[in-house]
Amino acid sequence: MAEVAEIAPLNVFGRPNMRRSNNSDTFSREKRPRETSKDWLLRGMQQAYDAYRKIQKDVKQKNNQLPSLLLKANLESSSFDMLNDYVNRLALETDETNFGQVRLIRKKLQYWLIDSLQDYEQEWFDPLSPSKVLEAIDEIRSLEANWDGQNAEPVSIMAIESAKKFLTQLGSAAVSFEPFADPEGGLGLESHKKEKSIYIIASPDSTYTYVLRDGRAIHRGSKVCLDTMRNVVSTLY
Amino acid sequence: MLSVHFIELWIRFLLFGLISIIRFRSPLAILNSEKLGRELFSGHVKNDGITLRPNAFKINRKSENSISLDRISLAPLRLFTSLALAAAKRRKVNFKGFAEIAPDAFTRVQLEGNTVLSVKGDPTKSNPFHANVPLPPDRDDDFYLLIATELLQYAQVTRIYKKLKGV
Numbered sequence: 001m002a003e004v005a006e007i008a009p010l011n012v013f014g015r016p017n018m019r020r021s022n023n024s025d026t027f028s029r030e031k032r033p034r035e036t037s038k039d040w041l042l043r044g045m046q047q048a049y050d051a052y053r054k055i056q057k058d059v060k061q062k063n064n065q066l067p068s069l070l071l072k073a074n075l076e077s078s079s080f081d082m083l084n085d086y087v088n089r090l091a092l093e094t095d096e097t098n099f100g101q102v103r104l105i106r107k108k109l110q111y112w113l114i115d116s117l118q119d120y121e122q123e124w125f126d127p128l129s130p131s132k133v134l135e136a137i138d139e140i141r142s143l144e145a146n147w148d149g150q151n152a153e154p155v156s157i158m159a160i161e162s163a164k165k166f167l168t169q170l171g172s173a174a175v176s177f178e179p180f181a182d183p184e185g186g187l188g189l190e191s192h193k194k195e196k197s198i199y200i201i202a203s204p205d206s207t208y209t210y211v212l213r214d215g216r217a218i219h220r221g222s223k224v225c226l227d228t229m230r231n232v233v234s235t236l237y
Numbered sequence: 238m239l240s241v242h243f244i245e246l247w248i249r250f251l252l253f254g255l256i257s258i259i260r261f262r263s264p265l266a267i268l269n270s271e272k273l274g275r276e277l278f279s280g281h282v283k284n285d286g287i288t289l290r291p292n293a294f295k296i297n298r299k300s301e302n303s304i305s306l307d308r309i310s311l312a313p314l315r316l317f318t319s320l321a322l323a324a325a326k327r328r329k330v331n332f333k334g335f336a337e338i339a340p341d342a343f344t345r346v347q348l349e350g351n352t353v354l355s356v357k358g359d360p361t362k363s364n365p366f367h368a369n370v371p372l373p374p375d376r377d378d379d380f381y382l383l384i385a386t387e388l389l390q391y392a393q394v395t396r397i398y399k400k401l402k403g404v
Contacts, residue, residue, distance in 0.1 A: 143280050146328050148292070151300035152280075180290040181280040183297035184378070190291055199291050199386050201378065209378040211386050218347075222377035 133167070133179060140181045152183035156204040162226075163187040163202035169230055196236050200229065212236070242319040243363070249312045250365035265358030267308065267340045273356065273368060274309035274335030274395065276321045282333045287394050293336050294392070295385040296372065304370040304388075308358065309335060311366050314395070320364055334396040342391035343370055346384055354384070 137160060145154050159182075166189070167174040177200075180188040186201040186209075201209040207223040210232060221228070254264040267273070281293045294304055307317045317335070325332035343354040352373060359369040372381065 140280065144329060147280050147330050148278055148297075149276060149324050149328055149330070150297060150305060152297050153299075178283075180292050182292060183295055184299065188291060197386070199382055201382060203378075209382055211379060211383050213386070218383065220379040220383055222379040 133175070133177065136179050137163070137187070140179055140187065143181050147181065148183055150183065152181070153185035155181050155187050156185045158204035158206070159185060159187040159202050162204070162206045162208070163189060165206075166200070166202060166208065166226060166229060169226065170233060173233065191236070193236055198233060198236060200233075242316050246312060246316045246320075247365055249316075250360065253311055263358075265360075267356050267358060267368060269339065269341050270310075271308055271340055272310035273306045273338050273340060274317065275304070275306055275338065275392070276317075276324070277333040277336055277394065278325060278328070278330040279333065280330075281336070282394060286333065286396060289336055289389055289392060289394060291382070291386050291389060293385070294388040296381055298374075298378070298381065302374055303359075303372055304384075306338075306356065306368040306370065307335070307364065308366040308368050309337070309395075317364075317366070334394050336392040337395045338388065338392040342388060345391065346387040348380075348384070 140155050141160065143152075143154055146152060147154070163179065167177060170177075176191045176193065177189040178191070180190065182188045182201045184201075184203075186203045189200045189202065191198050195213075195215045197213045199211045203209065203223075207225065208229040209222045210220060210224070210229065212219040212232060212235075219232070221232070224232075250264075257264040257266075275293060277289075277293060281290055282288065283290060296302070296304060307320075309317050314335075318332070321332045321335075340356050343356050346354050348354070354370055354372070356368055356370045359367050361367045372384065
């Protein structure tokens with residue numbers, strides 16, 4: 001396999017730097033070392049994949065208390081691996097003469113990766129991240145009796161356990177739920193997706209109350225079991 | 238300082254009551270042009286301070302059978318704020334502002350059968366501009382959760398930005 005020389009730095013326009021020569025006052029174009037399209041593609045992919053791995057590692061460190069919520073991270077990982085394989089094959093099959101085309105494809109892939117990573121990052125670190133769900137639950141737990149000034153009960157430990165049990169069963173969809181305190185001692189969860197919204201209250205007796213809004217249609221139920229609740233939510237996510 | 242606000246609130250209510258009677262109207266009747274406010278405490282608002290949680294209009298069936306409100310357009314907001322801050326201090330919670338809602342929002346709530354919500358004045362000793370929305374008793378919890386989530390659509394948070402003097 002041919003050894004790849006060091007690559008010249010590129011300017012902001014993605015072109016090789018035009019530097020003033022040390023020995024003369026004239027501008028000279030630096031000779032750009034040759035890099036095969038395969039290496040170029042793999043380098044870009046490797047960078048994106050490393051960035052993705054770093055995010056995944058951060059998520060694992062911060063949220064080791066909710067391992068089931070990392071399911072999405074694993075799914076993302078497999079899709080990145082598939083993409084990596086695809087780029088490998090593409091580079092092998094592409095003739096060096098089609099360099100421009102390979103470059104275009106690589107650029108598109110990079111944009112796709114950046115978008116995926118940004119979406120991923122936003123989904124996991126902004127308001128709905130698992131760590132923030134736990135933080136919010138802790139905050140709710142600290143509310144004392146009469147927290148709403150209308151004789152509200154504090155959220156019971158059993159209700160929190162019921163809510164956690166439900167969230168664990170949801171897997172990756174759990175990150176879209178935000179908790180709130182129920183005045184009757186339960187722990188509420190809300191989630192919104194486009195025109196759909198669901199509000200759930202996990203009660204201390206391990207039953208669930210819900211209101212599901214799908215556009216103008218409203219479905220609701222009281223004292224349903226965990227399996228029923230999971231089925232209702234599965235219609236949304 | 239609370240007593241000063243308390244007295245001012247009652248004087249304003251008596252004047253309002255007098256004007257209402259002169260106009261052949263009950264001071265307890267709530268016009269659609271009024272604004273109502275639900276006092277918000279720590280657990281009612283999300284961290285951004287402007288988004289309501291679904292519990293803002295949820296009641297505890299064991300201790301209440303109505304949604305409690307203030308008629309905030311009939312007196313300066315500082316008076317209601319002072320009452321709410323005093324209540325928050327007693328309960329060791331933080332007062333976050335008011336969930337402002339129009340009276341006709343309650344009639345727009347879609348419930349099964351012929352159930353229609355209505356709001357009426359219900360003066361209390363501590364707050365003469367208090368109002369209530371009676372809710373039907375003995376319903377399942379999903380009924381009250383539905384009302385709470387319906388009202389969320391019509392309410393918005395009025396934050397208390399400035400530290401009020403004498404509160």
